[in-house]
Amino acid sequence: MKLSASDLAKDIGGLITLPDVYLRINRLIDDPNSSASDIAEAVSRDPSFTIRLLRVANSALYRFPSSVDTVARAVSIIGTSQIRNLALSMSVASSFSGLPNNLVSMANFWRHSLFCALIARSLARQAGRCDRDALFTAGLLHDIGELVIFNRLPKQAQESLMLVLDSQDDLPIYEAERQIIGFDHSTVGGELARQWNLPPLLEECIAHHHDIGNATRHPREVAVVHLGNILALMAEIDTLELDDVAPIDPLAWELTGLSKDCIEPTVREAQAEIIEVERLFATAS
């Protein structure tokens, strides 16, 4: 019997869980009777998360004019819904450390994801009418289905990677996965997001970053993550030539109103920021 993407996502439900601090914040934000101070209190109950949150709030990512030294202040200036995004972003690397694999090092995997997060956030600001922090999280999570496939179907995953190399890197990895497994990492990631009840924006960005024409609810955000993924590849292999990386779907420029002029400054900015952001987010603590 052939395995489906949803079976695969169900299968790992017991191996990785979202951290308590995210779930607590999530519940409070959805509760109309909760206040910002309830959320600050929920954050404070996790000391290691608190320390890291304050580090992020004081980093170049926010550039607040004065230092943010209490959780209450962090919650009030970052905003409660952004704290939820941050809680997810800051915990996802450690959640997924429960899904090890031999095909890609976690450091390399999260570097690509963080490049995509930084770039998606920057493109969201440039495009306007987009939630920057939600797009940071979407960029960070866009390839989580890959970790599921690499852990659960290592043999087929390796065959897919070989197929890409045999094609002289002409065949995209998601196409190779569809040929060998029957579905690709974006579908698996989308299924996982659904089972975790992640916000629809995140689910759609994860599920459709390779087929943006199929996004129905948040096409603009999905297009930003599509661009973020490809610009992240450029940042990683240190190139500004579009021919060196996977092709950009022209629809992405149309949906975001952005133009190719944004590529160079955005890639350069992400390259300058990556080391600090790796220290803040990619640690499996």
Place this chain on the structure above:
Amino acid sequence: MSLRPPPPVLPGFEHVKRAWNNSLESYAARILPGEYYVTRNDEGISTTLGSCISACIRDRNLGIGGMNHFMLPAILSAEPDEWKATGLSSATRYGNYAMEHLINGIMRNGGRRENLEVKIFGGGRIMEKMTDIGLRNISFVRSYLKDEGLQVTSEDVGDVFPRMIVYFPLSGRVKVKRLRSLHNNTIADQEKRYLDSVGEKPVSGEVELF
């Protein structure tokens, strides 16, 4: 898909996998670590390199040329020039074999030594935690070519990326593409399997390694 058949293959290279590539609009032979391929026809030769080296050599007048893919086996120290101290021992024989086979293959098929044009690629440091074996491979191939009196006209070596290269001996054109880190382990595994397989062969005598 191409409707035309692949160009004829030279004797001794029948086992090399060739396929039509749409974006290159050409047939390309894909060689693996330890292999080499020589052609007199209009076709590409491709490979993916981690810390291995590929030399691309051709007779620039006749367009006969080929590509190899090799590395030196792991030895105790990571010093780039360590292989020199070990002389013509087991450390360099895989490199010497790979270079000799390629050059002889070109000359056997009509190429002339004085017309040879040489390009070298690879030697990346793709596994952060490992010693820089790529650098040692680069140092070896440069020294080998110098001893043979062959000049390198073009190169893209070192750095931290795996590379995909496609070489067209007829024109001398090379397409080099850096690959994303997603491919690092697959490529490193392939190179390790090659080293393990040559390591099992006896050390002395006229052993055919490739």
